[in-house]
Amino acid sequence: MHETVVNTANETTQLDPRTDSAPARLDHALAPVRLGPLTVGTPVMLSPMAGVTNWPFRVLCEEYGPDGLYVAEMITARALVARNPKALRLCRFAPSEHPRSLQLYGVNPAIVEQAARIVVDESMADHVDLNFGCPVPKVTRRGGGSALPWKTDLLEEIIHRVVRVCEPAGIPVTAKFRVGIDHDHETFLESGRIAQGEGCAAVTLHARTTAEYYGGHSDWTRIGELVEHLDIPVFGNGDIWGADDAVAMVNETGCAGVAIGRGCQGRPWIFADIRNAFEGSDARVRPTLGEVGAVVMRHARLLVEFFDGDERMAVHDLRKHIAWYLKGFPVGGSVRAAFMECESLAEVQAIIDGLDQRAQLPERIVDKPRGRVRFAKKVHLPYGWLESRRTTHAEREQLFGDDPMDAEY
DSSP states (O other), rough: OEEEEEEEEOOOOOOGGGOOOOOOOSSOOOEEEETTTTTEEEEEOOOOOOOSSHHHHHHHHHHHSSTTTOOOOOOOOHHHTTTTTHHHHHHHOOOOSSSSSEEEEEEEEHHHHHHHHHHHHHHHOOOOEEEOOOHHHHTTTTTTGGGGGHHHHHHHHHHHHHHHHGGGGGGEEEEEEESSTTTSSSSSSHHHHHHTTTSHHHSEESSSTTTTOSSSOOOOOHHHHHHEEEEEEEEEOOOSSSSSHHHHHHHHHHHOOEEEEEGGTTTTTHHHHHHHHHOOOOOOOOOOHHHHHHHHHHHHHHHHTTTTTHHHHHHHHHHHHHHHHHSSSOOOHHHHHHHOOOOHHHHHHHHHTTSEEEOOGGGGTTOOOOOOOOOOEEEEEEEETGGOOOHHHHHHHHHOOOOGGOOOO
């Protein structure tokens, strides 16, 4: 299939100087955020991350920072409509989770509406977030994620249909998007206006373009622009690696709350730090390696529940988190490799028992960037995508075809 590729070589590639800034305090008290009938007492959100924010990880985050919004990883609308087993597993929540927040992704408005109807009819969630921010090529080349806001008719129709289904059930709808495809094709102000006009209760802006992917540093000034542009709450997202970053973003932009993505990978306690900072406290969680090991084991046991008792699947899923949990600690490569070979909880526990339980994370790397840090990338879009802001009949036929990939993970 032909596609359009945008090669933007001059997007931001500088690391973020804010990570070395002095500790900050809020300029003003943050109010709880109202989302329809829901109240987010501490305005901090766990951003959906594929393969990361299943309910075991959400529970860990929630235990450190209650009263926030902890959103499940992205659910493909067509997969939910097709009753894909993995999609249904990802729609599960722990009993402790309230409100239950679920994110939907799709390109075909009718399919996204059907998925929203399932969520409502089966009482799957208390809040629905719509993904218009994913930058990965397999999503954008099909017109989804951060590519979709360029087509204003699609954006309007998807939000309109989902709000129409969810609002009567008292389920608020929010939307997440990026600044634009690149700096020559920015869409965030218009996207915010459309989201507000079609009934979204709030929006989240990841202050990067698609082309910037996860590289360089996000431009928080764009969050401030969106705050000035809208009447509904705006959550800011991008480069919050610690509580001081969260405070700085709120002070700089006036946003109603913050959304945490890569900053919580391997450190769910960041939500406790941010809660404390928002309350004016200097208290921070600084776990020893032994304490981190205890969190790893709790995470592993929760994953066994998630996988219906399958230890092997749970331990395999845990592997991706191990590097994040251990990042910065004095743990050798052989130990990390040993974790990657574990097949049971007992094997994980044995390695943890052999670690230096009193080791501390060096202060120089506390609250520093982690996870994927990639610079400008080629953006893959459907062929001719940028020629018009509205979809043609031919584009809709191409986009809405029965693509089996859209029902899989």
